[in-house]
Amino acid sequence: MRQSQLFTKTRKEASSEEVSRNAELLIRGGFIHKELAGVYSYLPLGLRVLKKIENIIREEMNKVGGQEVLMSSMQPKENWEKTGRWETMTDLYKVSDISGREVALGPTHEEIVVPILKNYVSSYKNFPKNSSLAIYQIQNKFRMELRAKSGILRGREFMMKDMYSFHTSAEDFEKFYEKMKEIYKTIFDRVGIGHLTYLTFASGGTFSKYSHEFQTITSLGEDTIYIDEASGTALNKEVLNDEVLIQFHLIKEKLVEHKSIEVGNIFDLKTKYSKPFDLSFTDDQEQKHPVLMGCYGIGLSRLMGTVVEVLSDDKGIIWPESIAPFQVHLLALGEDKEVKEQAGKVYESLERNNIEVLFDDREGISAGEKFADADLLGMPYRVVVSERSLKEKGVEIKKRNEEKGKIISFKELLAQIAPKALSI
């Protein structure tokens, strides 16, 4: 893409309203636009990041046999009354139309997915034979947070992947649950924050006494966790007590306290939602049982914000290659005719090789401003074509997280970048 055609612009200064790093950098870079507290629009650069995260998650969900759907955001009031949550869920958005009919804007989809499934499942024979039945979607959720905060880390409208699994036995559920733990780890590794993300024991679990959260260490985090570095065990502050320490063979003095943000959770629902809707199956003895359920969430927009919180420096964002909007930021410096021509050739050639490149072909922009923009926008590779580089018959390449670049020939450039681009 040619940057001269990109409608968004970068900003030098951050809004004084935005304190969080993710909001500051994402707004300055033109990735997102704030509409309301906790409500953001995604602009071209930001949407590319979100789509990449989405595709990584989709790939991993499909690996465990997840079947993707898209459920409605507008949800019947009756369904929510059946589970009792029309009254008890305080952050439920309720909207009404001209006739006075009320509907909920979906904060989660148990109330929708279970009635859907009831139409198709009634026997153990309706479940997949060699895998579990799991349904997921990637969609905007609405939650009336009393206090939206920290940029896109806690919003009122946000992108989320929610998966629901359905089982005919506790064994099947537990097997699937363990698989999801692994898959979640893979996802956080792939988006570049695996080294800071811990599977954390928290309260609220029913089948194993604990629930599991995936917590990423960041000072902006809302949770406090304790990590035993030696074993990699992490505990949410809410479950830290003597009994737990003994159970996990941990020594309190060796635990390190960190602020963290919950980037994902996996949950045992048992029959909490299958019972109100009578979602059940008949076994081979003609016995009827309620279906067991699990649910598994990842906030995509929160994940994107977390990456920015964790991977940035004082100049801007440092995107991991896996989710960067473009792999290469190509800068043409100066108004020299030869430079423009060569830069154009490099651009076309990278495009031909299916390398995602943002080409800063803007005229009348000083070199300093282009460099500053490249740092702020944070593509993994910066490639510069200038009179200086042409003198040495090449282009300058610099990784975003490196101090200095080096001049390499165009052939070397393709050799260095193309294989990686293809593997992504």
Add this chain to the structure above:
RNA sequence: CGGGCUGUAGUAUAUCGGUUGUACAAGUGCUUUGGGAGCAUUUAGGCUGGGUUCGACUCCCAGCAGCCCGACCA
């Protein structure tokens, strides 16, 4: 939801109870181009409602909005 702080141009700020000043951004022209260039020129502003006052962007009250702390948050 409780508490605190803040509302002036697209953004960031300044002054003032008496015609809101500047910088950046945006537009135009010319020059400039390896770390956020220069000159000229144009556009654009007091959150809403009430009160005090001869006069309110400024003081007071209410509302609304935003941020921060807390509470809340499968």
